[in-house]
Each structure stands twice: as structure tokens, then as C-alpha cells.
Amino acid sequence: MLMLARSLLLAAAALLPTIGLAAPVHTGYQQPSPAVRELLDAAPLPRYLISPDKQHLALLEQRRYSSLEELARPTLKLAGLRFDAATGVPAGTPQIQRLRLRALLNPEAPERNVELPAGGLIHSFSWAPDGQRFLIERRSDAGNELWVGETASGRLRQVPGLRPSEVLAPGELAWLNAHELVLATIPDRRGAAPAAPRVPNAPVVQESLGRASPERSYADLLKSPHDEALFEFHARATLTWVDLHSLQSRDLPATAMFTSISSVGEGQYLLTERITRPFSYTLTYDDFPTVVELRGRDGKLLREIAKVPMRNGIAIDAVQAGPRVFYASPNKDAAIYWVEALDGGNPNARVAFRDRVMRLDPPFTGEAMEVQRMPHRFTRLRFLDDGQHALLTEEDRQRAWTRTYLLPLRGTQSRPLFEHSVRERYRHPGTPLMRTLPNGHQVVQTLGGDNILLQGQGATPRGDRPFLDRYSLRDGGVQRLFQSADAPYEQPLLLLDPQHLVTLRESPSEPPNLWLRELNASGYGAAQALTRSKDPTPQLRKVKRELVSFKRADGVELSFWMYLPPDYKEGERRPTLVWAYPLEFSDAAIAGQVSGSANRYLSVAGSSPLLLVLDGFVVLQDATMPIVGDLKTVNDGFLEQITMNARAIIDKAEELGVSDPKRMAVGGNSYGAFMAANLLAHTDLFKAGIARSGAYNRTLTPFGFQSERRSLWEAKELYLKLSPFMYAPQIKEPLLLIHGEADNNVGTQPMQSERLYLALAGTGGTVRYVLLPGEAHGYSARESVGHVQWEMSQWLKTYLGDPRAP
Template structure:
């Protein structure tokens, strides 16, 4: 049988030969040890209230279900939404909610009773930490619920049905009790339906370059346009969560963003306009940015951003873009404007500038700062006088952060580093929440920053907390995690006397701890719920490839591993690009992190006896403009170094090794099979294998297909399918929503290899996106990977 094409309605399996016997029309379950781990609830998520007095423990549903994924969904203009609830798909449901005091470690936890019916999701604290909000999905819509910390009780806000098609998991707080949300218009009528009379769909481009990425779920027909407009149209509504009162503000529109300006005096809104595009997602459609009174009345139109077509690769719009509202009483509005026409290839002294407009918003904006490179981020300090302004040098893959005075003098450089830098990374500033819900940088009146980071080093991560003086840029280390625990700072309390951290070890799940000097007071007491993983051995292994570039991998040995055994081994990796070889060798991860594997992690194969070399570094080093010219040679050099090191360690048999990866890692894995004989088998999940179908760039590639034709062709393993002699397992989500990795990429590769007589298996997971979220899918993916590796590397317990 040269080729057998079989579609299973549930597990969506396509295969070329019945190598793995299984019943039709069913998802498969992995081995009992793996199944037990999949069915163990996830550890609760810990969310600290803004006032640092309470922590919410959210027990989230670990997986959705195949039935959940099959709910009626629309995929329009690059977005996906649940039709019944006008909300996002694949939400993580809250199964249990508990509250614990951070002031009294002995106080008992309090359960918040979640009423039956519907699915609660999207927990958010009110700015003062005295209340919180939750959304509940029902078949009639998405409701808004509010909870009181004092009583641990929930109640619904009457008459509110949220519309989260465009504005998802976002609310604009005016103060701790008032917020603005987007809701369904009361009188929107029935959804558009297809008319009997059809017409051609016509697109036209006349003499203007528009290098667009390959986006999924785009509009295709006039009916799609009408459906998008119908479902995305929303109404602004004011809500008082204390009293439950609400009222509509203004007229319905395609609102895509709403935020509070100042101390709740005004609103900054963005709404989508026609014409729509069939080649771009909705967030590239024309948009109008407006200032409104808090009652919804229009105050001033700030700009109309045109369709984002004709923009150069890695370019930006030429006019105003990226708007920020000051969270302080001054109520200023800031935005960014390009000084290079939006084209990164234009040579200019300054590429972007920051603009500001002050109340009453009737005058002309002022220029605040010019930047030599492209704007990246703006974060306000809590002194109301400064902000942190970050830019990115695209040519060097470099970032720089300034202290920006919002009025008056010029900015002051604070720190800069490579985008890939880990060892010298200064960390991220600790933030605090204002009464209007805005997140601002803690600064002690503009005098200092508190910077928390992972503390990467050649021996692994050791989180730290530093105090940066904004006067002389001196740095004082206040805390660093010990060599026995991974402890991430969360907040500095009582003028620095006490430190709140999230502390974990290889055998202890993350728990909140209050640290006063060397005295530790546990604030939460989560226990290890997967003790079987403590038998897994984990070791950071450092080595060099042939040209001297430093590399590493995390070696995971199965629970039953015995010294001297050479087990079948899976190498799991993801390529990363670097302009500096020294940075390419930097280590990530820590031996002290709590082992808790995701449902589709290849590390679950440890329970079946395989050795897994995880997060194996796969550096691609060179000039960022032409980096991919040597992609094949560098991943080959990397793979040889990994195999040689695993053989030297005595844990792997080089003749029984497989390579795997997800997304760009899958692309890497298939290229290794196509261009080398280093591995006996491969696992490729949700990848892209024909680069001519992503002709305007991919990953970090900035050149188009017509500028680097040979590179695109050589890096398309589909064109080298005749050289893939090793067994290849392809897995893909049927509804992949990632740009450039639609499921037909795997389907075409499967057809090519099968047609050429190769050994290949293609698993198409129904309704799954780029990542796989259903419990049935997770179990089936684990079963597929295990069976494939056993079939082609041998049973780990059977010997060579």
C-alpha cells in the first residue's frame, strides 16, 4: 500500500500505512502514568491584590474539551469568537476561587462560591483590592459579576451583556468602583444571512507595493464583512460595581479599545472604520482615535489611522500611532509619530518621536522626545513627572531605555542591551496600581527604580531585586535567590523592611512568602500534587559546537533510569537568532524550578522511559540581514554537537535519537531530516514547510522571496521531501491561527513524502489552533509521540 488517506472524524488522522494500529473514530489515551499526570489539576494561580492585603487562588480548568472546541465559532478578519457569548474562544474557566489574607498568615482561606451554570473566567482585581470582577459565559451572552473581599460573595451586575469580540479581557477603570465596558447593543437585530444571489469577489492592486504577512481567518466575502460588522459592533457602558448601576454611553460603534484618561475625567477610544480588507486582519483596518467626556460625548478626534497596507516589512504607519493616556490629573495624551515615513530602510538621524496633547485638547500637540531608533514602549513613573521610554535598534537587535521627563528637559539613558541578552539584563521595574487602575512604575518620588529579574547566569537563573538610583545610576542589590530555591520578588513592603516573594524549588510548588531579613513566613501552603515527577532527574549540560559557540540543554532522565544505560532520546529545540556569539551561548532556566509539565510537553515521554534533551539551544549566529543564508549549516552544526555530547554523557544511543519541535521548532526538525542523516526519526508539530507560501518574510527573515529566492527555496523542506528518509510524525491543529502555519503546510508535506514512498504520519486535530487545549487532544498527542518513537527508536525498556 503506497498511500492510504484516512480521515478519522474525531482524531483527524491521516497516515500512509497502518504502522500504528488503532480503532477508528476515537481519540487515543497515553500510558497510565502519563494519563495520571494529565488528569491531575493544575496548581492554583496566585493573584495578589493591588493593596497587597489579599491573594486570590484561582483553580483554573487545565484543559478544555473536544466538545468545547466544537462550539459555534466565527473566524473573521483575523479574530475568532464564540458566537453565543460574543467572547473569546478557548477561555480558561475558573473552577474554584479562594481568598487568603496576606496580613495574617494564620487566617483561614475563604471559598468564593461560584454559582452553577455558565463558565466563569477573566478574574481581575479592582484598583483598591477590595473588590474583584469576573466574567461568566452563558448561552445567552457574557455576564459581568463582582465579588466583595470582605464577604467573599459574588453577585451579577444586572442587564450587562459584554461584547468581547474586539475588546477582550479589558476594562477601563475610572476609580475603584466605576468602570467602562463594551456591551452588546440592545437593538441589533438578527445576524446577516447569505442572500441567494451570489456575486464575484474582486480584489485589485494598482501599482502600490503591499508586502503582507500570511494571516489566517481573513474576510473573504461581503457576507463575512457584514457578519464581522454585526458581531464586532459594541456599546460603551458605565458600571458602578458597588451599587450595580449601569448606563449606556453614546452610540454603538466598532470599538477596539477604551481607556481612562487622567483620574477618570475623560475616555480615550479607538474604533474600526470601513473599508475592510480581505488581505489584512481587523487591527490593520482604518481606525479613528477619539477623546470623549466620561459620559461618552465626543470631545475631539485625534487622528484617523489609514489601512495598514503598503507598509514596508518591519515598518510602521507614517502618521500618529500607539496612543497612551496619562494616568495622572494632568490628563495628557501621548502618541508616537514616525520621522522616516514608517520605512525602516530610510536613513534618518531620528526614526520616531513622542508627542503630547494637554487639556482642553484644543491646541496643537507638542513634541516631547525624538528617538534615533524605533519606539518600543512607554511606562509612566508614579511621580507623575517621568516615564521610561524604550526603543529598538532593528539593525543590531538592540534595545535602549531612557528616563524621559514628561515636561522640560531631555531624556537620560538608563540601560541598553541586546534583545537576546540574559546575563546582563537589568530586569523589569516593579509596578503599582493607581486608583484609576493604571499600572505605573514604583519610583519613590522619581528617585529610584526597583528592578526584578530572573538573574540568568551560566549556572542557571537566580532571581534578584535591585535598587537603581535615578540620580547617579548606581545599583544596590537588595535580594538574590539562594542556590536551593527559585524565588521571584513580587513587592517591597513597609519601606523596604519586608519583601514579598514567590518561592519554589524542584519539589515545592510556587508559594507566596513574606521575607523579613532571613525570617520567612509562608503565606500560601500549596502542596506538591505530582510527586511522581520528583523521581525525574534534571541536569543543565553545557558544551560547545565546532566553531566554539557555547551551547546547552536540559537533560531529563526518566524515573527508572539506571546509570550506564543508553536510552532512546528525543531532542526538543527551537532556533533563535543572534548577532553576537557570546550571547548565543547564554543559559536559560533553573534547576530549582518546580517540575510541572504542560499537557502536550514532550517531557511527559519521560514517564515512558525516554531520555529528553529539552530546550536544547539551537543558535543561528551572524549578520541579521543575511542570517538565514547559513541556517542549514548552523542547525546541522548544533545537532552534531548535541548528539556528540549526549553520547559522551553515556545516556543516549546516537543511533536511536529523534528530533522534534513545535512551530519554528518543527520547521527546524524537518530541515534536519531533509539535509542530514543525524536522526532516525522526527516529530514536527504545527510547522511551516514551504517558505514560498510566506513570501514577505518569516520569523526574523526580513527579505522577501524575490530578494532572497535561493534562501526561501533551500529552507523549504517540502522541496527536499525526496531526501527525507527518516520516519516523520506530523501533527497540526485543524484551525491553526498562527500567521504562516496553516494546516495545509503539514498536509502538503505529508502528501509529498507519502507520494515519494517515505515513512510519514499526519495527525490533524479537529478545531485546535496553534497550541492544543482539549484534554482529548493532549492525550492523543502524547499517545502519537510515544507510539511513533517506540516504533522507530525502539522500546526504551527493551534495550538496543
């Protein structure tokens, strides 16, 4: 018997070369072309952070890339979270390299360069509510630290002995006033983390007793009792009061696994949410059982508001039947709000109202009262700064339609303000302009009592023109206060007073800078530059960019952004990459709406395919790939519609005279990678493909994907039809697969690329599989993004031809 087994193994091994399974290719990290390398290594532009009092400006420069050393740090992956094993700081936290402060409205005022603590990783800048101070954190070898800065001087001081807990609620601060706050900290003397047993002492057992529980394919779930103990050890935190004047801190009598901490009213109460056992091996931490509690500002428990059970047994698109989504009022009333389902959480139930908003008032001894019923599913509650109203938003999932109401917090019922498709761009009313209260809460800014301010992208068929509107809550009247010209592109950020507006202005040749604009009855007055950031990538200004609109065979409007290399000459037909991401629409008119603007400053992320233009390729970026139909069954036509889209894109590129249809590749990231693999499997339109961090076998995501609401067993033929893995023998074009080794996105675990590679290699396909060490769904290390650029460029040169070859 042993001899037979050995013979079978040897026979199987002998077959490997005949089915194309090659040995690993050890190349090391490769660098892209000098032109791409120069752009990757350019200095980052600063972020502009305006203080809540509108007087100060922080210019924040963050490190563009992680290091391989950072990716290799010991990281715990528990309950859907990833965090540094030594300090609890979330993995991938951006590092602050430089911080400068200055007066907002005086560009000639001297800048104060904040001397950051040496060593460690500086992160998590935030303003105090009055703008007089700011906070940063430092991850050091000793732990995570909290530092307080004075805006006037830029001087930093560490809060002694304090170790912020970042595992469950990173950056969560409950401001009691402008200088007092409560945050979660690592408990003193918590001891050593639980050690893994050297020898397993019991089997791991899970059970489901007759109740359906459709769960998405999450990454980093708990897998054992030791994982549970480790998660609880790192997640437990103590509520700690801090005074920014004296830097004194005091632990409050509350230690638990807190996921949320909010101040209530004017800081007289705290609303907390904490996780409890039992944990789950199929859900992430935010679906674990939760207890919502009201506490005094001293941390003492006043009342239990709700016990939210584990979120299992919930159908796709359904919600829990009991209380959910809790809000602490930012107003003097100090009320607590939450939402309850009136349809049992079942989206298929036929009911007049699906949800209702509840309110519990001080002294919190009575029963909660109903504030508002909604015919559709609750989405969001935004409080106004008048203390009397809120904006209540619901969504009709069947129509992909959203509606916003003005909700009086006391007395009368709400009334609708505006409604539109979820994907609407051209007629989108904008989103409310917010401001910060002394208690740190963000509220909708009102103007003159009966108006709110709405800022929007101002999408048009010719591109975006951002705007700022004054919207009357009394009669729905709209007054346009500002709209960007065609050029330069200008986004309204902050209304200082009725006559002065701060904008973010940019053009194809100028990077984003803050400007101060005068507003008057006759239009826009003088404009003054508030910042003067220089262009760090002038070489990109030579790239030619154009928005191209056209139609597919059934009349649906499509578009793409065409990028031509700096050395492109009129009439040349270059090898071309089409890069796209499918989106579902219920309305063909909305599917064709254009996004973006040709008048914006061109900046490119490290892994962007746009950098391929510097190697001579034409890139058709953001090529629209709409899937139109009834949202319940829209994916039934997925393959037919992406094929129709692709044909129209190729035909338009050929018509423009920039592309050779015989030398075109298709690519995408995540769902775009899924699209690219399907196009190669079911059409002969493209000569090569690039698929990054995708999912290719839909039987591994059996309870829905993207907007698909049916499970594998409800739509088995569809799941198989849309799995390019099942059609591996049909993928004859060369396919480059790239995946992060530590991909934590739902449904796109590295196994997806690994199995597709094995399927293609085993059936004689031409395929290359690149697994990036330590990288997640996106790629962050300089070595990784450089290597990705090299891989994509070499792949296209190999199978489409070198665009600069004679």
C-alpha cells in the first residue's frame, strides 16, 4: 500500500511540468523606470486642517509610504481587527513627518514648526474644540503616548503615565469641554498577554442549531479560545479623564471593551458602548453582543440603555429587530436617541413604516418616546446647531433612493426636504456644512436661523463645478452663494462669515491651495491665496488628459478619462490599458453621469495605473462600467453589460486614433479585477489583463458580493457563471495577478488569486502571480508600489509591445 501511494505521488510530480506549473521566480523587489521612480519619490503635499475656531491652520505632512519594517512588525489579527501587538495601535496608521502651525487668514504670518518627539511613530493629529490646543499620539517602544500641543507656541507636552487604547475605538475622544476629555486607556498593571498553549488542550467546536445565519467572508476572525482570550486582553480599556491645562489624568470606575465613548449634552454625561461575550468565530467585533450605557461624567453607571444581541441570523440587507444606532445629543437637552425596526428587521416585509427614531430624556428614569416613523430604512441623523432640529435620512433599498427630512426634536412631525437616487450626481443637492461645538460634537451649521449650507461637487456632463448653497428650511428655496468656474477648480470649505469663504483651489498646473474669497450681492469679489504649496511633480504636467463621452450599443452614456504620454504625437496608435470598476444602477440615465474635472491638479497614488503613461502607454482611467437593471437581479446581465461596455470603450479609443484595438489590455483592482478576469474569460476583446486583489470564485463568497443580495443557493447558476475560476480554460490571454499577502477585505483573501493562478497554470494559461509580503487590500510600502509599477509595465510591454519601440 505504501509503495502504491509513493508511486502515485511520483507520477503526479512528473506531470507538473506538462501542465505548466513553473518553479517560483525569485526576482527581489524591482524598481520601475526612472521617470516613474522619480514621481514615486516626490515629496507629499501637506494636508490643510483648519481649527474649529477658524483662526489657525495646521499643515500636516504624512509619510507617503510604509516601510517593509513597518509591515513586518508583529501584528495581531483578531475579530476583524489588525493592530500592533506591542501597543495596540491599528496597523497601517499613517505617520506624521512634519507639522507646522500658522494663522489661517494671514499668509505672511510666520509658521511655527512643531518639534515632534524623536523616535517612534507620530500619528492621530486632532484639534481641541476651541482650537487653542491640539493632540497627537506617539507609538514608541514603551507604548502609545498622548501629547498635548499649544497652538500659540507649538510647544508639546506629554500626558504622563497615560497610554491611549486604540484597539476598538482609535481616536475616540469624549470632550466634556474645550480642555477636559475622556478617552479609553490601557489599564494599569494588566499583566502579560495570555500565552498560547504549547499543546492543544481541546478541539475547537462551533455549532448552528437550525437558524440561518448568512455571513460575508470576513478576514482575521477569531479561531480558538486563545484568540478569544488575547482579543479580550487587548480590547479591555479603562475610561480616563484628562485635563489639558494641568496634564492631570484620573482613571474613572469603568473598565470594559469599549467600542464607543461620547459626551452627552454639555458634557454632564457619557454614552458608552461595550462588547460582551460570547464572541463569534464567523463575525467581526462590531457584530458581537453590545451593552449601551449612560454614565455620569465621573464614569459611574446611571442606566443601561440597551442590550444589543450578537448580530447573527440576520438576512442579507436585514437589520436587527431591537434598538440599534445610538446617538448622544450634542444639545442642552442631553437626550439619548436610537433607532428601532418596525418590520422585524426584515426588508421583505410589507409594512407602512420600517424604522422609528426613539428618544430618552433626562433624568433617564422613564420610558423612551417615539420621535419619528420612517417608511424606509434609517440611514443617518445629523443634529443642527440650533438645538431644535436634526436632519433625518432614510434609504429605499429596493429603488436605491434616499430622502432627507427636517426633524423637529420636540413636538411636530418631520417634513421632507430633498430626495434623489443614491448614485445621483447631476442633481445632488449637496451635503451639509458642519461645525464643531465646544463639546467636540460635529453639528450642521445654520445661517440666519432658518437656513443651512450645502456643499456639493456640482457634477455636469462637462465635469464637476463645486458649489455652496444656502438652503431655506422654511420653504426649500435655494440661493447659490458660490460655484467654481470651469477653471480653476475650486471647492468651498468654510464660510467664515456671510462675506468671506475659504476654498481649496487647484488647476492642471497648480497644486491645491487654500484661498480666501469675498462674497457679495453682485458675485465674487477679490480672492487671496492663504497657502502657497509648490508643485512636487512638475513632470506630470506634460501628461495630456481629456474627458471622453460616448454611448454603448443600447444608448447608455459612457465616459473615460484619456491620459496620453508626454511624448505622444498626434495620430499615433499606442498600446492602451483600460482601467475600470463596475457599478450597479437602477436607472440608465444616472448610469451615464460623468464624474471628475479636467481642471483639477493631477496627482497620482503610488500604485495607480496612471503612472504607466510615463512609460509610454495610453491609459483610459475610470472607464465607466455600468450594470443597469432591477437591483434585485441586476447581476443576471453582468457579463453581457460589461462586454457591451468594453466594446464601446475599444471602439471609441480606436475612433479617436490613440489606440490600436489589437494592443489593448484591461485591468482593475478588487471588483475591477473580477471584471477584468471575466472579460478575458468570456470575450476576445483584449490581448492581456491585469487583476489586482480580486475575487474570482464566487462560491467562496456564498452570501452575496458587492450589491448582489441573493445567496449562492438562491442563484447558483449566476454564482458559477460569474466565477472566472470556473472558466479558466477559456482565459487564453496573458493575465497578471497581483495580491497583498495580508488582504483583509471582505471576500478577497489571497486564496482567490492563488487558486485562479493554479487553475490557469494547470490548464495551460499564460499567467504570473505576484504576492506582496505584508500588504493588505491596498499596497503601502515604497518597495511594493515600485514593484507593482514594474510588474504592470513589463507585462504590458511583453504582451502589447513596447510603446516606444521603433
